[in-house]
Amino acid sequence: MRERRILVVEDERTIADSIAVRLRAEGFTVGLAGDGPSAVEAARREPPDLVVLDVMLPGFDGLEVCRRIQATRPVPVLMLTARDDENDMLVGLAVGADDYITKPFSMRELAARVHALLRRVDRAQAVGPQPIVLGDLEINQAERRVSRSGVEAHLTPTEFDLLVHLAGRPRTVLPRERLLAEVWGWGDGAGTRTVDSHVKALRRKLGADLIRTVHGVGYALEVRP
Amino acid sequence: MRERRILVVEDERTIADSIAVRLRAEGFTVGLAGDGPSAVEAARREPPDLVVLDVMLPGFDGLEVCRRIQATRPVPVLMLTARDDENDMLVGLAVGADDYITKPFSMRELAARVHALLRRVDRAQAVGPQPIVLGDLEINQAERRVSRSGVEAHLTPTEFDLLVHLAGRPRTVLPRERLLAEVWGWGDGAGTRTVDSHVKALRRKLGADLIRTVHGVGYALEVRP
C-alpha cells in the first residue's frame, strides 16, 4: 500500500505533537497545522488521505476548515470535540466530518478511529482488490477464491465474474441486460438464458438463498449474517 | 448528468433574485417561493434536488418548512441564518438541514456550498440510493423492496412501478389515463379496469388506507405518520 498522509489541525501544541508522534509510529506521514488558514493551505498544497481536525481553532473555526477542505476534494475528516459538546458533534457531522472523538481521548483510541476511517473509505472506493466480505460470503478477488460460511467453492471464470458484479452492488437488483453488458460485454443479448444458467450454477455451489430473483427484472445478491 | 432543480425559499425579493440569477448561471433550474406554504407546495409539485431555505419566513417559519419538505422525501437543505444566531443554526441542523450559511454571504460562497452539498449527496447515493420514505411507507427502488411500518410486502413488477409513480407525487390525485400512460405506456386505455385491479392489490398488501380514491378522477397516495 502506498504511503498515507494525514493532516493534523490542532492549535494546542502538546496535543498536536502527541498525535503526530503516535500516527508516525503507525506508519503515517503527518502534517501539522495550528490554525484554520494554514490548514486549508496545507491541505491544498499536499492533499492528505485523512484530516484530524479540532473544532476549536484560532482564525476561523474547525467547521469552516472542514468545509473548505472538502470543497476542493472529498477527504475523510475525524473531528476532535470538547467533552459533551453535542452541538459541535452534530454540526461537524452535518458539514462533512465522517467521525468524531471527544476530548480527552487516548492516543490508542485515536489511532483506532483513524484506521477504521481509512478502512471505510477504502472499501467505499473499492480501489484495491482486497477481499470482499458480505455477511457470510467472502470473495478474494486477487486469488479468485470464494467461500461461504468458511466453505470454499470452486467457481468457473464466468461464474466468478458474475458473482463479483453482483457483489459490487449488494442487495441491488441488477437487470439481465445490465449483467450481460457488464460481465459478458454484449450490447444486446435479448432472448438469451445465459445469465439464468450461471445464476443457477452459483446457487448450486453457494446456496440457493444467496441470489434473489426479482420477477421481470433481474437478480440481486442477498447479504445474510 | 440530468438537470438539477433547486428550490429557493426566501421572502426578501432582492436576495431571492440574486440567488436565482447566480444558480441559474451555474446551470441549475431554480424555483422560487416567498413564504412557507408556497414552499411546501412547490416542493411537492416539483421535487427539487436541493433546497436553499431562509429560516426567517412569513407564514410559518423555516424550520417548519424544512420538516414538512423532508417529511415526504429526503432532500438536502442549505439554511440561510442570521449572523451569530447559533440557535437557528443548531435547531436547523437538528430538523434535517445539511449545511448552513450566515448572512451576509457572497453568491460565490453560496454556489460553492450548493455544489459541495450536491457532491456529498451524490457520494452518499453512490453507495446506495436512498429509499423513498413517505410516513410509515418505505420504498427502496434499487432493491425493489417495499415495507410499511417495517413490515415488508412482496409486490409484483407492475404493482411496484405503480406505487413508485404514486409516491412520486404524494397526496396528488393521478387520473387513470395518466397512470396508464406513465406506468403502462398505453396511449388510450379507456374502458379498462387494469389500474383498479393493481390498486386493489396494493391496498391488500400495504393497507387499505394507503391509497385514496377520488371518485370520477383517479387515485392518490396518502402519507400518514
Place this chain on the structure above:
DNA sequence: ATCGATCTGCACAGTTCGTTCACATCGCCG
C-alpha cells in the same frame, strides 16, 4: 488431434403475473 472443462442456447415444465369479466357496492345527483 484428443480430451476435459466450460459456455451457451434450447426445450420443457412449473410458477408467477396481467388482464379482463361478472357481479356486488358505493357515491353522486336529482
Place this chain on the structure above:
DNA sequence: CGGCGATGTGAACGAACTGTGCAGATCGAT
C-alpha cells in the same frame, strides 16, 4: 329514495417469466 355510472371484489384465463436438465459448441492444454 331511486337510478345510474363508477368502483370494489374475486375468479379465471392466457401470457410471460423463470427453473432445470441437457446437448452441442467452444476453448485451452496436452
